[in-house]
Amino acid sequence: ESLNKVGAKITANEKEIIFTSCGSESANLAIRGVLNMNKNKRHIVTTKVEHPCVLNLYKQLEKEGYKVDYIGVNVNGELDLEQLSEVVNYDTALVSVMFANNETGVIFPIEKIVDIVKTKNAETKVFVDGVQAAGKIDINVQELGVDLLGVSGHKFHAPKGVGALYVNPKTLIT
Secondary structure (H helix, E strand, O other), rough: OHHHHHHHHHHHHHHHHHEEEOHHHHHHHHHHHHHHHHOOOEEEEEOOOHHHHHHHHHHHHHHEEEEEEOEEOOOOOOEHHHHHHHOOOEEEEEEEEOOOHHHHHOOOOOOHHHHHHHHHHOEEEEEEEOOEEOOOOOOHHHHOOOOOEEHHHHHHHHOOOOOEEOOOOOOOOO
């Protein structure tokens, strides 16, 4: 029943949900899981305004030899989509963005981001940190077109220590 409830929050099938201990673990599983399945690709794109749990992981991945591009935001906190389009390339394994910024409340245009990424490189996976958005705005992972989306249960009345990761069935992770 818990799988059904989580799936309903993001319009996913229960077979597409992996329970984790928190949003941070969901993010780490998604990011490392994608990179481990795509060892020949060494490029990652994220934003300068991600949650520290994600930014810290990318700093570590840079030490491990990955090239990470950090997309900026304008004075209103909106993502620079032109810069995103410029940096995605044949070597990009993953684009990772948050759905809603935990400090500014800005909601990123996920469908548009996915469209830009998939137009530039259809093989690039898109991970969305949905922690701040889940339970507050409607999320339909099919309509958004995301490959992975992480949530933290306590943001929508589950106990602390519960997270979940949506994984599109066409996306392989370790």
